[in-house]
Amino acid sequence: MKTSRIILHIDMNCFFASCEIAENPELLKKPVVIAHDDPFQRSIVLTASYVARSYGIKTTMQVREAFQLCKDIIIIEPDMDLYVSYSEKFYQYLLTITKKVEMASIDEAYVDVSDYQGNVVALADKIQNDLLKEYRLPCSIGIAPNKFLAKMASDMKKPLGITILRKRELNQYLWPLSLEEMHGVGKKTAPKLQSLGLKTIGDLANPKNLALMKQKLGNIYATSLHQRANGIDDSEVDYSGKVEVGSISNSHTFDRNIYEERILKDTLKILVNTVANRLQKKNLKAYTIGLQLKYANFRQINRSQSLETPTNDESDIYKITEAILDENFEEGLYDINNRRDSNCIRLIGVFANRIVESKEQPHQQITIFDNLTELEKKEELKKIIDGVKTKFGETTINQGYYEYQNSDQKTE
DNA sequence: TCTGGGGTCCTAGGACCC
DNA sequence: TCTGGGGTCCTAGGACCC
Numbered sequence: 001m002k003t004s005r006i007i008l009h010i011d012m013n014c015f016f017a018s019c020e021i022a023e024n025p026e027l028l029k030k031p032v033v034i035a036h037d038d039p040f041q042r043s044i045v046l047t048a049s050y051v052a053r054s055y056g057i058k059t060t061m062q063v064r065e066a067f068q069l070c071k072d073i074i075i076i077e078p079d080m081d082l083y084v085s086y087s088e089k090f091y092q093y094l095l096t097i098t099k100k101v102e103m104a105s106i107d108e109a110y111v112d113v114s115d116y117q118g119n120v121v122a123l124a125d126k127i128q129n130d131l132l133k134e135y136r137l138p139c140s141i142g143i144a145p146n147k148f149l150a151k152m153a154s155d156m157k158k159p160l161g162i163t164i165l166r167k168r169e170l171n172q173y174l175w176p177l178s179l180e181e182m183h184g185v186g187k188k189t190a191p192k193l194q195s196l197g198l199k200t201i202g203d204l205a206n207p208k209n210l211a212l213m214k215q216k217l218g219n220i221y222a223t224s225l226h227q228r229a230n231g232i233d234d235s236e237v238d239y240s241g242k243v244e245v246g247s248i249s250n251s252h253t254f255d256r257n258i259y260e261e262r263i264l265k266d267t268l269k270i271l272v273n274t275v276a277n278r279l280q281k282k283n284l285k286a287y288t289i290g291l292q293l294k295y296a297n298f299r300q301i302n303r304s305q306s307l308e309t310p311t312n313d314e315s316d317i318y319k320i321t322e323a324i325l326d327e328n329f330e331e332g333l334y335d336i337n338n339r340r341d342s343n344c345i346r347l348i349g350v351f352a353n354r355i356v357e358s359k360e361q362p363h364q365q366i367t368i369f370d371n372l373t374e375l376e377k378k379e380e381l382k383k384i385i386d387g388v389k390t391k392f393g394e395t396t397i398n399q400g401y402y403e404y405q406n407s408d409q410k411t412e
Numbered sequence: 413t414c415t416g417g418g419g420t421c422c423t424a425g426g427a428c429c430c
Numbered sequence: 431t432c433t434g435g436g437g438t439c440c441t442a443g444g445a446c447c448c
């Protein structure tokens with residue numbers, strides 16, 4: 001016996017920008033862009049406010065490009081602590097409505113209101129108004145019989161929309177949409193499906209296409225897309241409240257490609273410091289520690305090591321990741337005439353996987369360095385790349401760099 | 413216009429064991 | 431002597447999401 005459910009998906013509109021505007025209401029009418037400050041202009045738009053969007057500015061667009069669309073944009077450095085605190089307020093508010101709340105990410109939640117006695121649309125309206133009045137946070141809400149449809153519905157009207165998606169209306173509202181708009185179809189899968197002549201979500205729902213889809217995507221993935229396109233999704237709203245962390249990582253993309261080992265190691269120390277900090281603060285330890293490298297040619301590798309006993313110790317993590325770096329990077333192996341250098345590093349990252357709660361009581365950890373705040377971390381990273389003495393080492397930039405840069409420019 | 417940072421989940425292959 | 435097959439752990443990588 002299956003009773004039908006009613007699920008809300010609540011999606012904060014341009015959340016990072018909305019938090020900044022909530023803190024600073026005079027930004028309301030201004031084109032706000034959240035992005036990292038980066039003198040070499042590799043940075044991209046993380047979130048744009050609706051005013052900024054009216055100029056055509058979009059998430060993942062380069063900041064440089066955003067400037068061309070609107071020279072008055074206000075760039076704000078992301079403040080994750082602030083966004084986490086607003087996310088927590090959002091969650092606490094929803095708990096006053098019902099306990100059946102699942103935070104799906106920092107800025108979206110699923111709420112199971114199947115048991116609600118009353119008008120669900122009026123409830124959604126109240127939630128939307130309360131969040132706007134109490135916290136100045138705009139949101140869009142989707143109402144549907146399952147999580148997938150609720151998610152698709154909340155996407156249909158932004159900002160401040162409330163959309164009901166009923167199963168019998170799929171042909172009208174869901175199926176005409178381009179398959180690229182389907183949650184779960186990304187920029188790799190979309191072209192594959194299109195190469196089969198499929199264009200819309202309706203095409204994915206059509207049983208005639210399922211065999212083809214299976215050939216292209218594999219049985220499991222194809223079936224799940226087909227089912228959801230038909231409005232079938234039995235996954236439950238997980239309101240256990242457990243936030244089990246699976247992994248913690250920290251990475252840095254350099255503002256130029258790096259072939260100097262010293263710079264890589266100094267940066268590595270800062271990243272390790274951050275990861276160890278985050279683990280210790282949450283009283284967690286990891287069984288797997290790894291290093292991520294992205295070379296100048298965009299080849300990416302992840303190498304990791306599993307431990308018999310989990311750790312959150314800074315010097316342990318450094319030793320492991322340093323060894324991996326040594327195996328996968330050799331200083332001096334760069335070709336001055338080749339921009340697509342396979343031994344120049346664009347990004348370096350540290351990750352901790354298979355995380356468990358630490359059995360020990362939190363205590364003062366022995367750290368190689370003092371724990372850095374986010375701001376200090378940024379400053380240290382800047383110094384490293386500038387070849388200035390830092391807490392983490394003394395970086396020297398040798399002549400080769402300038403030769404490399406010069407040849408770099410000539411290639412264009 | 414050369415493409416961030418933090419996550420999740422899934423898969424495939426090799427090692428190892430029985 | 432001519433070599434099966436299942437289960438599980440580990441590692442690496444791909445795809446997706448916000």
